[in-house]
Amino acid sequence: MIKHILKIIWNQRRSNVWIFMELLLVVAILWVMMDSLYVDIRTYRTPLGFDITNVYKVNFGKMSPDIPGYVPDELHQSSDGEDLIRLVDNLRQNPQVEEASLFYAACPYSWNTSWNSLIQAEADTAQKANVFQYFRVQPAYYDVFRFTDQEGHPLRPIVEQHTGEIVVTADMERDFWNGQPGLGRQVRWSGTSTGSMTVAAVSASIRRTEYDKSVPCFYNVWRSDKDVIDVAGWAQAQNIECCIRMKDGFRAEEMETLLQQMSDRLTVNNLYVSSVKPLQEMRASFLKPRTDNLTKKCFLVGFMLVNVFFGIVGTFWLRTQYRRGELGLRAALGASRSKLKQFMNVEGLSLLFFTVPLVLIFIANVLYFDLPDTYRQPYTWWRFLATFGSALLLLAGMIWVGIWFPARRIAKMDPAESLHYE
C-alpha cells in the first residue's frame, strides 16, 4: 500500500509541493518554538526556593523638615535605624501579620541587587575571587519567604541554632567546596580583607525568578539590631527594604483598611510607612516581558496549526473532487470506506514524514551552532524527543483532523455516481 501511496504522492507532486513546503517550514519553526517553550516551561516548573503568596512589600519614607509633624533632631534620642526597628515591631505586633523582616537588596522581583566577592578563608593558595549576588537579611526573612534547607526543613531555626553570619545556597556550597559540607566553614569577603565569617546554614538552591536558573548566591545575616542600625547609617533607613507575611486567609483588599486602622503606629519619629504593595503585583510586572513572550510564542504556534489545518483541508478537499472517479472505482472494486479514508490519512501523514529528514538536517545545524538555550536546561535525548516528537504529533493531529472533512465527503459518495466521473 505504501508503495502505491508514494506513487500517488509523486503523481500529485504539482499540488503537493506547496503543502509539502508549508509543512517543511512549519515543522522547522514549530520545533524551534517547542524547544523554547520546553525550556521555559521546564524552568518555570522547578521549585523557586521561596514563597511570596500573602507577602507584601512595605516602602518607607523619611520626613523632610518642611513636613508637618517633623521631629527635629534635638527632640529625639533615637537614630533612624532604631526608629526603623521600632516601626517594624509595630507592624509585627498586628495580629494579622505573621512575620515581618528587614533586609537590603534582597527583595524578590526587584532590580535592586548587591554583588560581592567571597573566598574561602581556609584555603591558603591564591584563589580566583568570584563575584556572587548576596542578600543582607534578618533571620525573620527566612520565615517571611518560607525558605528551607535542602531537605525541606524551615531555614530560620537552623540559622538560629548555629553561629555565623553567612548562609550559602546549595549551589554555592557545591561551587565552593565541591560537594563537601559547607556548614561551619570560614569565608572572607576578599583576599585583602581580614577577619573571617562562619557559614551558619546551607539553604536550598534559589532562583531569582521563575524563568531563571538557580545560581550560587549567599546571605549575610543580621544577627542583632546593631547590624540593622549600622546599615541604616550608610544606606539611609528609608532605603532598607521590608516585607511582611500576612496570616493565611488575609485578602489583598483588606490591606488598605488594616493600614488605615493602625496608621498612628506607622510613624516613628521621622520615619513612616509610605506605601504597601503585594509582592504578587511586583512579580507580575517584573516577569511581564518574559511572560508576554511566552504568550506570543503560544499564539504563533496556534497560528501555524490553524494554517496547517486550512492547508490540509483545502488541498485534500480539492483532491477528492478530482479523484472522485478513482475513488469511486476503488469503492466499486470492493475497497471499504474506512480503507479509502485510511488511504488519505496515510497520504497526508506521509507528506509530513517526508519532511523529517530535511528538518533533521536543519536541527543538526542549529544544534551544531548551539543556538537552542542549553544554559537553563541541558540538551538531552529526552528534550529532543519531547520537542521534535510533540511538533510532529501536533502536526499529525492537525493533518488527521484536516483530512476528516474531505474523508467524510467520500463516505457519503455513491460508487455508481462517482464512476460517472471516470
Added chain:
Amino acid sequence: MIKQYVKQAVQMLKENRLVSVISIAGTAISIAMIMVVVLVFQIQFANFYPENDRDRMMYVDSGTEVQSSEGWNRGNMSPEAVRECFYSLKQPEAVCGYASQVKPLSIPGKRMYKAYDIKYTDPGFWKIFSFRFVAGKPFTEADFDSAISQAVVSAGIAKYLYGTTDVVGKPVIIDLATYTICGVVEDVSRAANTAYGDVWVPYTSDHILMSNVYSEGMCGWFAVCLLAKDSHDFDAIRQELLGQIARYNSTKKDAQINFFENPITRFDVAIGSEGQSKVELKDYLMETGGLLLFLLLVPALNLLGVTQSSVQKRRSEMGVRKAFGATFGVLVRQVLYENCVITLLGGVLGLALSLSFLPLCKDFLLKDSGTSLSGDMIFQPAVFLLALLFSLLINLLSAGIPAVQVARQQIVTSLKDGEENR
C-alpha cells in the same frame, strides 16, 4: 473587463464553498496577525493625546553616563545637568526635564497607602504635550521658580480622591507633603509613556529629588524630552547639544557627562531603542521583517495549493481564451484579479479581526498592562494602506506562480486539459 473577472470570481467562490471559506479565513488570520504587529508598532509611533507631536520629539531617558576616575555611573541626570545642557538649547521649541516616582496619595484626614505615578516636571512639559484640561490650568513658570507646591491631577485621580473632577484649589497629599490642585486633565493612556502620570507637580517642590545627586552633581533622577520646531532639526539639535556638553564638562574637575547616542527620536523608540542601547533600523527590519515574512509565507503556501488546483481546473477555458487571442499578460492578470477578490475579502476580515483582537490581547502585546486604547492610536490611514498592501502581497504570492504557469501553457495542451502533460 474587471467587472467580468469579479463576477467570475464570486461565482467560483460560491461554487466551492468550503475551499472559499478556507482561503478567506486563511488570508484573514494572516492579515490579522500582521496587522496586530503593525498596530503595536503604531501605538509606539503614532501621534495621539497628549503626545500629539511625537514626530517632533526627542528623548533622553536613562541615557546618561558620567565617567570619572572612580568609574562610571549610568542612569539619569541631575537637575543641574538638565539646566546646563538642555534648558539653554536654542534650537528646540520647548524642553522639559522630568522624574517619575511612585508614591501614595491621600487627602487631609484620610491617609492612604496605595501608590500612584507622580511625574515631577517643569513648565516646558505643558508646552511639549497637549493636555486637555477638564478644569484649572497647569502650574506656571513662577510656581516652578519659587517651588510652590501646585499639582495637576488626572480626572481619574480627582475622582478617586474627591469623587468629582471639580477639585481645583483642594489639597492632595503626596506621601506626606501637601500640594494644592491647580488643574485636572483628561486621563492619559500608559501608551503615551513620556506624558503618562497620575499627578504632575513642579520638581523644584521636592527637596529630596532635587538634592539626590552624585558624581559631582551630574547624576540624578531626571530624564529629558525635547520638542523640535521641525523634524529636520534633529541633527542640528544634537550638534548644539554637543557644544553644551563640552561647556558643562569643562566646569567639572573630574567627572565627564555624555548621553550616548541620545537624544533619540520617536522612531528610534518605536523600533525598540532605549537610553543606553540604540537599535539600528537594520536589526529591527531583520527581526520584524522575518516575522512578517513568516506570517505571510505560511498562508501563502496554503493558498498556493488551492489556487493551483482551481486554476488547473480551468485550463481548457484558458486555452479557449488564448486561442481567441488573449495574451499572456491578460491571462495572468485575470487570475490575479480573480484571486484578489478572495484576498481583499480576507484582508477586510483580517483587519476587523485585528482591531477586535488588539483590545482583548493588549495586556500581553503592549509593554504596560492596563494600557487604555483610543481611536486616534489605532485608526490611522497608514493602517488601512498597509492592510491593503499586505493583502495584495498575499495575492501575488499565492496566485502569481499558478497564473504564470497556466498562461504559459501551449494552447493545444490547455485545450486538451493538459492530458499530454501528465
